[in-house]
Amino acid sequence: MKKIHAVIASSNPAKIKAVSTVLTELEMAFELQSLETDSGVSAQPFSLEETRLGAVNRAQRALRCEADIAIGLEGGVYELEGVLHLCNWGALYSESGELYTAAGAQIPLPKSIADPLRAGEELGPIMDVYAQESGIRHHKGAVGILTAGLVNRDEMFQHIVKLLLGQYMLSGDSVACASKHL
Ligand SMILES: O=P(O)(O)OP(=O)(O)OP(=O)(O)OC[C@H]1O[C@@H](n2cnc3c(O)ncnc32)[C@H](O)[C@@H]1O
Numbered sequence: 001m002k003k004i005h006a007v008i009a010s011s012n013p014a015k016i017k018a019v020s021t022v023l024t025e026l027e028m029a030f031e032l033q034s035l036e037t038d039s040g041v042s043a044q045p046f047s048l049e050e051t052r053l054g055a056v057n058r059a060q061r062a063l064r065c066e067a068d069i070a071i072g073l074e075g076g077v078y079e080l081e082g083v084l085h086l087c088n089w090g091a092l093y094s095e096s097g098e099l100y101t102a103a104g105a106q107i108p109l110p111k112s113i114a115d116p117l118r119a120g121e122e123l124g125p126i127m128d129v130y131a132q133e134s135g136i137r138h139h140k141g142a143v144g145i146l147t148a149g150l151v152n153r154d155e156m157f158q159h160i161v162k163l164l165l166g167q168y169m170l171s172g173d174s175v176a177c178a179s180k181h182l
């Protein structure tokens, strides 16, 4: 069975856990490397386009370490009918240069979170103040706080990783097919 070499373009534990959980569930032989890459967008993306681009840039930059696949995951916010929403995007680049993208959960943000975001603060620290906890971005995330723990950030990213890997496996572009019983 060929071992798939995957890179996740972040050192955020919620993102690393999402990828390793999905690869483990798929019973793939894999090696997962974590590599911090520049997203090439602002620290707090403020539109669907910017959030998606952050994920794509991360994946593209992470592929430079000669992996079979590189995955970028990015959280952001965007405005819908006057309400700021959390949004999440993922991108997967295969070693042959094919790009796969997918969006994940979106959920409205309360005004007390949206106001400081509009004033230029980052969501991570705002969430820590809001929930009176520390390092929320690294585990349950805003989505975990806003769903009473029913969907934590790593679970939310797992869904995106499945959407990415599923498209990649279907494409025939995939060492993943050889590495798994598909
Ligand atoms: O180290 P990286 O990979 O950059 O991880 P990050 O937590 O900064 O995550 P993103 O860059 O993808 O997210 C962009 C911003 O939105 C924040 N953010 C996004 N989703 C969040 C969530 O569910 N909970 C807390 N903060 C979140 C995050 O803290 C950043 O300020």
Ligand SMILES: [Mg+2]
Residues within 6 Å of the ligand: 043
């Ligand atoms: Mg970040």
